Amino acid sequence: MRLSTKGRYAVTAMLDLAINGKNGPVTLAEISENQGISLSYLEQLFAALRGKDLVRGVRGPGGGYYLGKSADEISIANIICAVDEWVEFTRCGGRQNCSGGARCLTHTLWDDLSTEIFNFLANITLGDLVKRNLGKKTGQEDNPLSVVADSRSEAA
Amino acid sequence: MRLSTKGRYAVTAMLDLAINGKNGPVTLAEISENQGISLSYLEQLFAALRGKDLVRGVRGPGGGYYLGKSADEISIANIICAVDEWVEFTRCGGRQNCSGGARCLTHTLWDDLSTEIFNFLANITLGDLVKRNLGKKTGQEDNPLSVVADSRSEAA
DNA sequence: TGATTACCGAGTGATTTAGTAGGTAATTAC
DNA sequence: GTAATTACCTACTAAATCACTCGGTAATCA
Numbered sequence: 001m002r003l004s005t006k007g008r009y010a011v012t013a014m015l016d017l018a019i020n021g022k023n024g025p026v027t028l029a030e031i032s033e034n035q036g037i038s039l040s041y042l043e044q045l046f047a048a049l050r051g052k053d054l055v056r057g058v059r060g061p062g063g064g065y066y067l068g069k070s071a072d073e074i075s076i077a078n079i080i081c082a083v084d085e086w087v088e089f090t091r092c093g094g095r096q097n098c099s100g101g102a103r104c105l106t107h108t109l110w111d112d113l114s115t116e117i118f119n120f121l122a123n124i125t126l127g128d129l130v131k132r133n134l135g136k137k138t139g140q141e142d143n144p145l146s147v148v149a150d151s152r153s154e155a156a
Numbered sequence: 157m158r159l160s161t162k163g164r165y166a167v168t169a170m171l172d173l174a175i176n177g178k179n180g181p182v183t184l185a186e187i188s189e190n191q192g193i194s195l196s197y198l199e200q201l202f203a204a205l206r207g208k209d210l211v212r213g214v215r216g217p218g219g220g221y222y223l224g225k226s227a228d229e230i231s232i233a234n235i236i237c238a239v240d241e242w243v244e245f246t247r248c249g250g251r252q253n254c255s256g257g258a259r260c261l262t263h264t265l266w267d268d269l270s271t272e273i274f275n276f277l278a279n280i281t282l283g284d285l286v287k288r289n290l291g292k293k294t295g296q297e298d299n300p301l302s303v304v305a306d307s308r309s310e311a312a
Numbered sequence: 313t314g315a316t317t318a319c320c321g322a323g324t325g326a327t328t329t330a331g332t333a334g335g336t337a338a339t340t341a342c
Numbered sequence: 343g344t345a346a347t348t349a350c351c352t353a354c355t356a357a358a359t360c361a362c363t364c365g366g367t368a369a370t371c372a
């Protein structure tokens with residue numbers, strides 16, 4: 001799992017699309033204007049998103065982009081993986097010969113953590129984000145985003 | 157929150173330190189050997205980790221590095237933030253004049269998600285990772301890393 | 313036919329990544 | 343003392359990535 005500014009741009013653009021695409025397609029020019037991302041960079045990002053069927057483009061006047069599927073079916077992990085392709089970090093991949101030493105133990109731990117982070121982001125959908133924010137707006141008091149955040153968060 | 161290969165190197169190195177530093181300091185040369193990371197790059201990473209008191213160096217023969225505090229007090233977020241400094245993504249920061257439009261709504265959503273990811277990683281310590289792995293080794297059947305991973309993980 | 317929009321490829325300065333090289337400072341062992 | 347070892351520090355660099363510009367082509371609508 002990799003979370004760079006590129007992934008953020010993609011998530012931000014997809015959020016914009018989820019919010020503004022309710023009735024009719026949204027043009028990249030609009031997203032560019034709304035989010036302050038250059039048009040050409042958006043084109044690159046959407047080429048990747050299109051490849052994973054996360055968005056669907058319609059050409060011509062009145063055209064633009066739709067979400068490729070329902071916002072509830074698109075996870076944050078989906079978006080990030082589409083633009084920020086997965087790089088295998090541990091060279092051994094678990095199967096090579098850094099046999100049993102401290103190196104492979106560390107790699108195993110990293111792999112497990114990596115999987116956990118991925119699952120975490122795979123469990124948050126675009127729909128979740130939008131819905132939670134609406135809930136907040138209607139006067140909810142608890143932090144509606146706290147799925148896991150609990151006590152021991154003195155870490156900073 | 158930013159999660160790059162640099163952060164991974166740092167987490168991996170810190171894991172190595174947590175595992176091998178039980179009795180005596182660990183040299184960067186050992187970590188370099190164990191994890192396949194160049195010595196000089198480790199020096200750069202550890203300079204940042206030292207700055208945040210996450211590690212403590214001892215010079216001279218028999219020297220090396222200790223964890224700066226207990227493994228249970230060092231979160232993954234701590235490590236990543238030390239080496240991969242926090243970049244504010246949304247230019248408006250919530251306070252500027254992208255007043256109420258779709259742009260700021262999206263930014264708010266992104267900020268909330270970002271906070272959620274941070275809290276998630278802030279709740280996982282080096283100690284957790286090591287302990288969970290030991291639990292796994294003693295023949296535990298459940299995935300000991302599944303803190304949040306539950307049902308709806310058809311996303312990929 | 314012309315405007316609009318997605319789609320496509322080449323190129324680019326700035327930044328980041330991961331590393332080399334060549335030191336100095338502190339500590340230990342002899 | 344002297345030599346070895348280790349942290350600690352600065353400067354430099356090839357390669358990759360980031361975010362962008364430019365200049366197109368293809369489809370669709372009025």
